[in-house]
Amino acid sequence: EDQVTQSPEALRLQEGESSSLNCSYTVSGLRGLFWYRQDPGKGPEFLFTLYSAGEEKEKERLKATLTKKESFLHITAPKPEDSATYLCAVQARNYGQNFVFGPGTRLSVLP
Amino acid sequence: NAGVTQTPKFQVLKTGQSMTLQCAQDMNHNSMYWYRQDPGMGLRLIYYSASEGTTDKGEVPNGYNVSRLNKREFSLRLESAAPSQTSVYFCASRGQNTDTQYFGPGTRLTVL
Numbered sequence: 001e002d003q004v005t006q007s008p009e010a011l012r013l014q015e016g017e018s019s020s021l022n023c024s025y026t027v028s029g030l031r032g033l034f035w036y037r038q039d040p041g042k043g044p045e046f047l048f049t050l051y052s053a054g055e056e057k058e059k060e061r062l063k064a065t066l067t068k069k070e071s072f073l074h075i076t077a078p079k080p081e082d083s084a085t086y087l088c089a090v091q092a093r094n095y096g097q098n099f100v101f102g103p104g105t106r107l108s109v110l111p
Numbered sequence: 112n113a114g115v116t117q118t119p120k121f122q123v124l125k126t127g128q129s130m131t132l133q134c135a136q137d138m139n140h141n142s143m144y145w146y147r148q149d150p151g152m153g154l155r156l157i158y159y160s161a162s163e164g165t166t167d168k169g170e171v172p173n174g175y176n177v178s179r180l181n182k183r184e185f186s187l188r189l190e191s192a193a194p195s196q197t198s199v200y201f202c203a204s205r206g207q208n209t210d211t212q213y214f215g216p217g218t219r220l221t222v223l
Contacts, residue, residue: 004153032210043115043201043214044154087153091210097142097161098169099212101153 002027004102006088012108013078021073021105023088033071035064036087038104044087047073078109113137115215117202123221124192132187132218134202142205143185144169144212145177147198154201160185192222 007022025033032051036044048057050066057064061082063074073086088102118133136143141162146154156169160179174196176188185204189196199219203212 034210034212036214041217043203043216046211046213049210089154097144097159097167098156099144099154101146101155103151103153 002090002092002098002100004088004090004100006086006102006105008105009103010106010108012110013075015079015109015111016077018074018076018078020075021086021107023071023073023102024069025071025088025090025100025102026069027090027092027100029093031091031093033066034089034091034099035071035073036089038085038087040085047086075107078107080109080111083107083109115202115204115213117200117215117218119218120216121219123223124189125223126193128192129188129190130192131189132200132202132220133184134186134215135184136202136204136213137183138204138206138213139182140204140206140213141182142207143179144203144205145175145185145187146201146203147171147196148201148217149198157187157200189220192220194222196220197222 004025035047038044048064053068085104085106087104089099115136144159145157158177160166163182178186202215205212
């Protein structure tokens with residue numbers, strides 16, 4: 001059974017304090033791994049797609065990396081506006097339309 | 112360009128009542144999805160439609176029905192609402208040549 005877990009469940013950082021969020025997955029044949037950001041009361045907003053181990057993507061203060069078993073979302077010098085829930089999802093090759101989401105990491109960045 | 116829109120934003124039902132959640136996208140996407148999101152759990156797929164005229168069950172389809180009315184619209188129906196269906200419902204769409212899903216703002220449903 002395809003599974004996605006995320007850690008930590010919640011994370012509080014001071015502004016400027018860099019850290020990483022973890023997404024661990026078990027899937028039979030990864031087609032893609034996705035990171036989304038979700039603000040309270042809103043729908044998830046797409047951040048990155050990673051397709052193969054070793055791949056990296058960057059956007060402003062965020063950098064996503066992928067290994068064969070997990071992905072990391074690195075946040076460098078975060079700002080209060082980075083506060084949100086970050087969701088990870090995987091898509092398996094043999095379930096083309098089925099995306100399995102993790103429960104998310106709730107990030108708070110304090111000024 | 113509104114992206115993915117959902118109506119209503121909030122709804123309160125009594126057990127046994129029925130209702131339809133509406134979703135529309137203006138990005139000419141082929142695939143559309145309905146998810147539910149519950150506290151402490153990831154988004155769970157209820158139904159999806161790979162193209163106009165087709166629908167398939169996801170992980171948690173029991174108690175729901177869907178209609179792909181046309182390429183733009185994908186509705187989710189609760190025939191006899193139960194308290195276990197209290198959740199936030201998200202619609203999403205995806206283009207043919209991309210794996211990226213675009214989500215609507217959600218419908219917060221409470222079943223008493």
